[in-house]
Amino acid sequence: MDLNKTGGPAYPTLSGGPVDDKTFRWEGMTLFDWYAGQYAGAGIDPQEAIEFAIDLLEIRKKHLMETSDDK
Numbered sequence: 241m242d243l244n245k246t247g248g249p250a251y252p253t254l255s256g257g258p259v260d261d262k263t264f265r266w267e268g269m270t271l272f273d274w275y276a277g278q279y280a281g282a283g284i285d286p287q288e289a290i291e292f293a294i295d296l297l298e299i300r301k302k303h304l305m306e307t308s309d310d311k
């Protein structure tokens with residue numbers, strides 16, 4: 241799972257494991273899935289929901305980078 245593209249697991253489980261030296265497979269829904277589902281559940285067109293979820297992950301990533309610089 242690429243944490244930069246998916247935001248990581250929204251509901252991670254303890255099951256999961258390394259796929260190879262560079263990849264760890266998490267079980268459960270990703271934050272991207274959860275965000276897109278929230279938009280779709282609000283009645284937004286599925287394609288728009290995906291685009292909004294991508295935008296929201298970018299905002300989240302910028303915020304996390306800014307807050308890590310403050311430490």
